[in-house]
Amino acid sequence: MRASQDIAAGTVVVAFAAAVLVALSRIPTAKYQTIGPDLFPRVCAYALIAGGIALLLRGFLRRGPALSLPGVRGLVLIVLAVVAFGLTAPTFGYAVAGFLTIIISGFATREVRPLQLVVFAGGMIAFSIVLFTFILKVPMPAIAMFGFRL
Amino acid sequence: MLTDLALGFSVAFTAANLGLCLIGCLIGTLIGVLPGIGPIATVSILLPFTFGISPVGSMIMLAGIYYGAQYGGSTTAILVRMPGEAGSIVTMLDGHAMARNGRAGAALALAALASFVAGTIATIVIGAFAQPLGQLALRLGPEDYFALILLGLVFAIVLGGGSILNAIISVLLGVILASVGTDVETGVQRLTFGQPSLLEGIGIAVLAMGFFGVGEILRNLEETDVKKSIGTAIGRLWPSNDEMKRSAMPALRGTAIGSVLGILPGSGTLLAPFVSYVTEKKISRTPERFGRGAPEGVAGPEAANNAAAQTCFIPLLSLGLPPNAVMALMLGALTIHGVVPGPQIFTKSPDLFWGMVVSMWIGNVMLLVINLPLIGMWVRLLRIPYRLLYPAILLFCCIGLFSVNKLPADIYFMAGFGIVGLLLLKLGLEATPLVLGFVLGDSLEANFRRTLIMSDGDWTSFVASPLAVALLIAAALLLTLTLLPSASKGRAEIFKDA
Numbered sequence: 001m002r003a004s005q006d007i008a009a010g011t012v013v014v015a016f017a018a019a020v021l022v023a024l025s026r027i028p029t030a031k032y033q034t035i036g037p038d039l040f041p042r043v044c045a046y047a048l049i050a051g052g053i054a055l056l057l058r059g060f061l062r063r064g065p066a067l068s069l070p071g072v073r074g075l076v077l078i079v080l081a082v083v084a085f086g087l088t089a090p091t092f093g094y095a096v097a098g099f100l101t102i103i104i105s106g107f108a109t110r111e112v113r114p115l116q117l118v119v120f121a122g123g124m125i126a127f128s129i130v131l132f133t134f135i136l137k138v139p140m141p142a143i144a145m146f147g148f149r150l
Numbered sequence: 151m152l153t154d155l156a157l158g159f160s161v162a163f164t165a166a167n168l169g170l171c172l173i174g175c176l177i178g179t180l181i182g183v184l185p186g187i188g189p190i191a192t193v194s195i196l197l198p199f200t201f202g203i204s205p206v207g208s209m210i211m212l213a214g215i216y217y218g219a220q221y222g223g224s225t226t227a228i229l230v231r232m233p234g235e236a237g238s239i240v241t242m243l244d245g246h247a248m249a250r251n252g253r254a255g256a257a258l259a260l261a262a263l264a265s266f267v268a269g270t271i272a273t274i275v276i277g278a279f280a281q282p283l284g285q286l287a288l289r290l291g292p293e294d295y296f297a298l299i300l301l302g303l304v305f306a307i308v309l310g311g312g313s314i315l316n317a318i319i320s321v322l323l324g325v326i327l328a329s330v331g332t333d334v335e336t337g338v339q340r341l342t343f344g345q346p347s348l349l350e351g352i353g354i355a356v357l358a359m360g361f362f363g364v365g366e367i368l369r370n371l372e373e374t375d376v377k378k379s380i381g382t383a384i385g386r387l388w389p390s391n392d393e394m395k396r397s398a399m400p401a402l403r404g405t406a407i408g409s410v411l412g413i414l415p416g417s418g419t420l421l422a423p424f425v426s427y428v429t430e431k432k433i434s435r436t437p438e439r440f441g442r443g444a445p446e447g448v449a450g451p452e453a454a455n456n457a458a459a460q461t462c463f464i465p466l467l468s469l470g471l472p473p474n475a476v477m478a479l480m481l482g483a484l485t486i487h488g489v490v491p492g493p494q495i496f497t498k499s500p501d502l503f504w505g506m507v508v509s510m511w512i513g514n515v516m517l518l519v520i521n522l523p524l525i526g527m528w529v530r531l532l533r534i535p536y537r538l539l540y541p542a543i544l545l546f547c548c549i550g551l552f553s554v555n556k557l558p559a560d561i562y563f564m565a566g567f568g569i570v571g572l573l574l575l576k577l578g579l580e581a582t583p584l585v586l587g588f589v590l591g592d593s594l595e596a597n598f599r600r601t602l603i604m605s606d607g608d609w610t611s612f613v614a615s616p617l618a619v620a621l622l623i624a625a626a627l628l629l630t631l632t633l634l635p636s637a638s639k640g641r642a643e644i645f646k647d648a
Contacts, residue, residue, distance in 0.1 A: 009577035013319055020326055023341050035602045037333035037340055040595045044326050051319040058315065070572055074371035078364065078544065082565040085548040086558035094549050101548055102541040108371055111537045120538050124545060136199050138553050 003064025010055030017048035074108045081105035093141040093150070094132070095125050151277065154504050161505030162512055167210050170203065171509050174211035175516045178218020182225070183528045185232050186370055186536060187543050189219040190585075191363040193479045194355040195550030205487035206502045210509040212483060216476050217269065217459045217510065220419065221517045224261040224452055225528055229254060229384075237455045240423040244440060244447030251443045255387040260445055261452040262521045263389075264401040268453035269514035271405045272412070272460035277507050279413075284468035284493035292600035293612050297621035299471065299594045304625040305414055306586050308632045317583045320574070324587025327352055329595060347559040354478050355551065356560055357588060360567020361581040362475075363547040367540045368572040384529070387522060389445065397449035400430050404450035408457030413465060418458035418473065423451035460510055467491050467503060471593060475582075478589035 024038040024045070058064070081104035089097035102121035106112050132138045133150065142150040161167065181192045193212055200208035223235025228245035241261060248257035290298070307317040330341045331351025342348040389397070407429065408422040430450045431440045440447050465471045470492035472478035484491050495503055521528070551560050571581050605611035613619050 005576075005578050009316070009319075009579060012577060013323075016323070020341065023343065027338055027340060035599055035607055037336045037338045039602075040598050041326055041329040041340065044322050044329075048319065048322045048326065051315060051322060054315055055319070065578065068576060070368070070576060071372055074368055075569065075572070078368055078371070079565050079569065081541075081544060082364065082548060082561055082568075085552070086561040089548070089552050089561075090556065090558060094552060098545045098549060101545050105367075105541045105544050106537070108367075108540075109537050111535075113537070116538070117541070121541070124542055128545065128549060132549060132553070136202075138199065140553055140556060 002062060003059040004067040005065045006055050006059030006062075008059075008067045010052045010057075010059055013052035013055060014049055017045040017052060020045045020048075073110075077108035078105055081108075092145055093143040095129050095142040095150070096145060098128060099125050154500065155277065155508065157501060158504030158506075158508035161206055161501050162210070162508040166204075167207055167505065167509060168512070170207045170211040171214050171513050172516055174214020175218040175513050175520055178215040178220075179222035179225075179517065179520050179528060180531065181215070182219035182222020182234050183531055184222075184534070184539065185226055185230075185234050186366060186539055188235055188362060188366075189216050190358050190475045190479070191366070191543070191547065192219075193476055194358045194363075195546050197355055197479060197483055198550060198554045200483060201486060205484065205489050205499075206505045208483055208487065209480065209502065209506050210513075212480055213463070213506060213510060214513045217456060217513065218517055218520075220456050220459045221262065221265055221521050222528065224265070224448075224455075225258060225521065225525065226532065228257045228261065228448075229529060230532060237419040237423060237459070238452075239420075240427045240451040241448055241455075243427070244442070244444050247441060247443035248445065248448065252385055253393075253443065255385040256389040256393055256445070257443075257448050258384065258525060259387050259522060260389050260393065260397050260448050262518055264397060264404065264449040264453040265456040266514050266518050267401050268405040268408060268455075268457040269460060269517075270511060271402075272409055272457040273507055273511040273514070275409045275457075275461055276464055276510070277504075280464045280468045280503070280507075281496050283464060284496055287469045288493045290617070291615055292597040292604065293618040294615055294621070295471075296594065296597040296601055296612065297618040297625070299590050299597065301621045301625040301628075302414065302471070302473065303587065303590060303594075304628050306583055308628055312580060313578070314629075314632060316578050317580065320579045320581075320583040321587035323574075323579070324584040324589070325591040325594060327357070327584075328588045328591025334596075335599065347557065347563065352563070352588075353554075353560070354475070354482055354589065355554070356563050357567055358475055358479065358585065359547045359551055360564045361571040361585060363543060364565055364568025365571025365575075365581060367544060368568055369575060370536065370540065372572075384525060387525070393445040397445045400426070400446040400450035401453040403429060404453030404455075405457045408454035408459075409461045411454070412458030412461030412473075414473070418462050419455055422454035422458040426450040426454035463506070463510075467495055467506075468493060472589050475585045475589055 020041060024042050027038045081101045084104055085097045085101045088100060099121050102124060103117060106117040129142050133142045177192065181187045181189065192215055200211065219235050220237055223233060223238035224241045224245065226232055226234030227238040227241040228249050231242050231246040233239045233242060245257045245261065248254065303321050307314060307321060330348055332349050333340055339349065404426040407426045411422040411425065412418040427447055427450060430446045431437045434440065434446065462473045462477060465473045466477040466481060470490065472481045481491060489499055489502060547564065548561055551564055554560065574581065601611050613622065
């Protein structure tokens with residue numbers, strides 16, 4: 001193994017293209033239709049397989065950068081912050097959800113200063129309510145909790 | 151053209167449109183100055199909020215954000231040696247060197263003045279060339295369009311940094327992602343995997359916010375913190391006579407380079423500053439001054455960058471082909487307003503076209519004021535630490551996307567694309583060519599199929615028109631030339647320079 005990044009990328013690309021081809025083969029095509037909806041993505045998937053093989057070859061033949069793995073803390077907390085927004089925004093309003101998003105995502109970096117983060121989150125949420133609900137009049141609830149609605 | 155310009159002035163000088171232009175320029179400068187958020191994420195966040203405004207007004211504002219960001223990006227590049235915007239990477243070299251020599255104010259002023267000159271000239275270029283190009287476009291067949299888009303993609307592949315093979319793969323991934331959803335011609339579902347939210351395809355806003363909003367944050371958190379301080383005093387905000395004299399011609403050459411490269415599909419705003427810098431260094435009698443604070447190295451690239459940011463509206467407006475992700479978002483905004491960009495825009499909505507052209511010039515005047523006397527305000531913004539900046543960016547991505555359909559699924563897809571963006575980066579695959587492939591994928595496929603259908607499945611019809619043949623040969627030549635050892639060495643040197 002001389003360039004693990006290329007080898008990993010080649011494998012992923014070929015696997016993805018193969019999955020696309022499988023999914024495309026399930027599309028029902030009319031009998032006399034040569035230019036079906038699957039033709040163009042199919043051509044691209046074949047090209048992608050060729051590209052993936054080229055990456056694999058390059059990875060085995062030439063020296064190149066090694067594969068590095070993403071840091072867990074940032075990835076998990078950022079995704080969690082976004083998912084928390086998606087889960088809470090429809091019921092509790094975007095301001096409540098947004099507060100959670102800022103707090104959770106704020107901890108994604110080691111430099112977090114909890115008190116500063118909470119104050120900042122409060123300020124950002126107040127600003128968002130003024131901007132989106134009062135100025136832009138976006139029709140979506142800001143806060144919907146304990147019978148209170150804004 | 152004079153009556154057209156008069157129409158444009160009458161549209162752009164209404165209080166509402168002047169206000170929107172100013173808001174756009176202010177937001178643009180803000181996100182340009184702040185590293186970590188760029189025009190793609192910003193325009194996708196703001197897109198839903200423009201639906202209530204008139205089509206002209208929303209275009210004026212979104213355009214202001216785009217070219218305003220190019221101005222703001224240079225401020226960060228000069229003062230902090232970080233590109234506030236990808237297009238201002240080149241400005242870092244001599245701009246920051248000037249700042250270290252105590253000429254920060256002069257560098258900022260030169261950047262703003264060169265951008266202003268370029269913006270003014272580029273506005274005239276748009277006014278003069280967009281309409282003839284549109285008329286020419288009416289005569290093009292689907293095979294010509296197909297070849298043209300292909301050439302554009304090849305340009306983007308060749309001109310981006312990094313490996314050509316990786317860039318090709320990124321573009322292909324983008325094109326395949328664009329084909330997800332219900333097929334327009336047959337109504338068949340493609341690659342939706344039974345997901346109802348994929349029936350209408352992947353939204354460009356979801357994809358763009360995923361890659362350039364969430365993905366960018368994930369990528370920045372990966373890097374061990376880069377603490378850069380703005381220790382340099384700005385100093386006198388006016389260049390010396392010598393600096394002005396040295397900068398005049400580079401700014402004009404940069405404008406010409408940027409105007410041409412902006413029109414080509416691909417990443418003109420990224421490429422133009424590189425080409426301008428290399429050109430100035432090549433023709434300079436004292437190339438050794440470059441990198442040590444040569445004003446030519448600031449004025450030329452800044453002019454090129456700003457000119458390209460404006461002329462890239464030409465393919466969008468006159469051909470209906472978005473040359474980059476921001477233009478694709480603008481295309482989406484226009485379509486929602488019921489305006490179809492393309493050759494017919496000049497007859498159907500001349501007020502929109504000319505209003506926008508004139509507003510660009512007004513916007514450039516505003517930006518000069520926003521950036522020079524108010525520079526202190528923007529510098530203070532740079533003191534916001536990233537640990538507070540990224541949660542705020544994430545918040546606006548969530549709220550912006552949620553306001554469109556009120557569907558949590560959109561938000562989850564955004565997070566998903568953020569992860570994909572990070573993983574692709576780890577695999578050495580860049581997001582920028584992928585998004586360009588995504589943006590151009592729809593029209594590439596539509597013209598591919600139209601060509602085949604009109605000729606009853608005859609594959610030779612792709613080379614039936616002389617123009618298509620010429621464009622395809624150009625694309626093939628470009629790819630082959632770059633793969634030649636001597637050329638790829640030169641290419642590596644250009645990118646090493648920056």
